Amino acid sequence: MxxxxxxxxxxxxxxxxxxxxxxxxxxxxxxxxxxxxxxxxxxxxxxxxxxxxxxxxxxxxxxxxxxxxxxxxxxxFPGAQLLPADAYARANARFWAAYVDTKMPECAGKIWKVPKGAPAVEEGKKEMVGVFKTLEGELGEKPYFGGDALGYADVALVTFTPWFLTYERLGGFSIAEECPKLTAWAARCIGENECVAKSLPDAEAVYQFVGGMRKHFGLE
Amino acid sequence: MxxxxxxxxxxxxxxxxxxxxxxxxxxxxxxxxxxxxxxxxxxxxxxxxxxxxxxxxxxxxxxxxxxxxxxxxxxxFPGAQLLPADAYARANARFWAAYVDTKMPECAGKIWKVPKGAPAVEEGKKEMVGVFKTLEGELGEKPYFGGDALGYADVALVTFTPWFLTYERLGGFSIAEECPKLTAWAARCIGENECVAKSLPDAEAVYQFVGGMRKHFGLE
The missing domain is CATH 3.40.30.10 (Glutaredoxin)
Known part of the structure; x- marks a missing residue:
């Protein structure tokens, strides 16, 4: 081993x-x-x-x-793969994972890395909802971005979900209201996959951690 | 086909x-x-x-x-692979290609997407030389980032080399003087690989194209 x-x-x-x-x-x-x-x-x-x-x-x-x-x-490592076998499906998974990496840190940062009430927050919220709508469009009626099972793009995105509470409290909006399909997908990832459930932090703990960081950097 | x-x-x-x-x-x-x-x-x-x-x-x-x-x-497609077979070597190639994607557009943009003489140009130059020094460190004594032959990270980086003349003229610096090892690597990629040589545009044509873009956006 x-x-x-x-x-x-x-x-x-x-x-x-x-x-x-x-x-x-x-x-x-x-x-x-x-x-x-x-x-x-x-x-x-x-x-x-x-x-x-x-x-x-x-x-x-x-x-x-x-x-x-x-x-x-x-x-x-041996075992089930996150990426599918088909080259085109692999490219699609990589495309959406890269999309998450390009978009999420940027719009999330506008919500939590700026002083309370800064104009960037409103911009970040709008961008984030746009990103989630695009992701909902890709998800369509599939249970997972990977199709029938959790895949590479699902893993890339699901680790942002414990931050949703923080984005909502700092941004003053409801992701569940704006993006119900993505919210259902997040619940599915956690409810149906122990590997996800046991790997994610508590949303309240994330909020407390972010609050500490914001105080440290004088943003509160 | x-x-x-x-x-x-x-x-x-x-x-x-x-x-x-x-x-x-x-x-x-x-x-x-x-x-x-x-x-x-x-x-x-x-x-x-x-x-x-x-x-x-x-x-x-x-x-x-x-x-x-x-x-x-x-x-x-069948044929020689850009990525090596070994999982660790593949990860290393992907790391450096991602590094190029994270760093190059940002520092290059500070040189060519800003008005002539803007303070960002100086910053972009310094950052670019830092990025190239880091890449020279990774290259070490190897002929290619991929080892003995052109690989994934080489391809990711070499397509920026026709832009070097533009960066140099707009930034007022010499990449060959600052980064001789990277310059030698670029010449090797082109001299030893027909697939590279025939795929890259002429540096002067890039400079003319960028000049046209800069005029269009009122940066000259």
Missing amino acids: ADVKLLNCFVSPFGNRVRIALAKKGVEYEETAENMLTKGPLLLSSNPVHAKVPVLLVDGKAVCESLVILEFIDEA | ADVKLLNCFVSPFGNRVRIALAKKGVEYEETAENMLTKGPLLLSSNPVHAKVPVLLVDGKAVCESLVILEFIDEA
């Missing part, structure tokens, strides 16, 4: 993707909690380029960047 | 990655030149989410996003 370590921060939508992928494959691993303000020496030495979680260490070899790690886990 | 079409703009570092990958595999295709100011109906219908080149159409099915397309070509 390989020695597997994950450097993560419990709220990280990126790090928690790796938790889900490892849990889905049944890979045993040890998680090290990184503090985003004072980065640990192992984080700095294993991801010198970005100095960011997540980092997956397999027998001491580092793999960085969450979507790269998901592909690595698919390829390096 | 599949019917393969590429929607591209001849200066696009993203679209030209696809040219290289198709040429390396020996895939016959037809290229449609897209005008970035008035986007064609096929571009809008085949990439409604981003409305951007490149789009690869294979028997009418669209694949979007250049790095996603490179993976698709690796998987869907």
Whole structure:
């Protein structure tokens, strides 16, 4: 058995993707909690380029960047794959995961990384609802982005759902009202997949954590 | 034989990655030149989410996003692969391609998408040299990022090299002086790989094109 370590921060939508992928494959691993303000020496030495979680260490070899790690886990460990077998379906999954990565940090940051009541919040809310509507369009009548089962794009997106409460409270809007299909999808991901349920933080804990960060950076 | 079409703009570092990958595999295709100011109906219908080149159409099915397309070509067509076989080496190639995508458009945009003499130009130059130094560190003594042969990360980066002249003229610096190893790597990619040489636009033509764009947007 390989020695597997994950450097993560419990709220990280990126790090928690790796938790889900490892849990889905049944890979045993040890998680090290990184503090985003004072980065640990192992984080700095294993991801010198970005100095960011997540980092997956397999027998001491580092793999960085969450979507790269998901592909690595698919390829390096036996068991069910997150990516489908068909090349076109794989491209589609990768397209939507990349879409999440391009859009979500940007619009979410406008909601939670700015001073209370800043004009960016309204902009961020509108953009986020637009992103979710686009994602609902892609989801259509399928239970998952991956089709009948949780797949690569589902994992990429579902780790943002524990942040929904924070976006809603800071932005003053209801994601469930605006995007009921996406909300049902999120509940399905958690309700039907233990690997998801056990990998996500409590939404209230995320809100408390974000509140602490906002105080630290003088945004409250 | 599949019917393969590429929607591209001849200066696009993203679209030209696809040219290289198709040429390396020996895939016959037809290229449609897209005008970035008035986007064609096929571009809008085949990439409604981003409305951007490149789009690869294979028997009418669209694949979007250049790095996603490179993976698709690796998987869907027979022949030499851009990505290596080993999972860890694949992750490393994907990490560096993602690094190029995260960093290059941002620092390059600060040089060519801003008014002449704007403070952003100086910032963009410094960032770009930093990015190239980081890439030189990864390259080390290897001939290619992929090792002994042109690989996925090489293709991701080399399509920016026809823009170097433009960055240099607008930024007032010499990439060859600042980053001699990267310059030697670029010459090697072109000199040793016909699939690269025949896929890249002339640097002077890129400069003229950018000049036209800058005039159009009132930046000159």
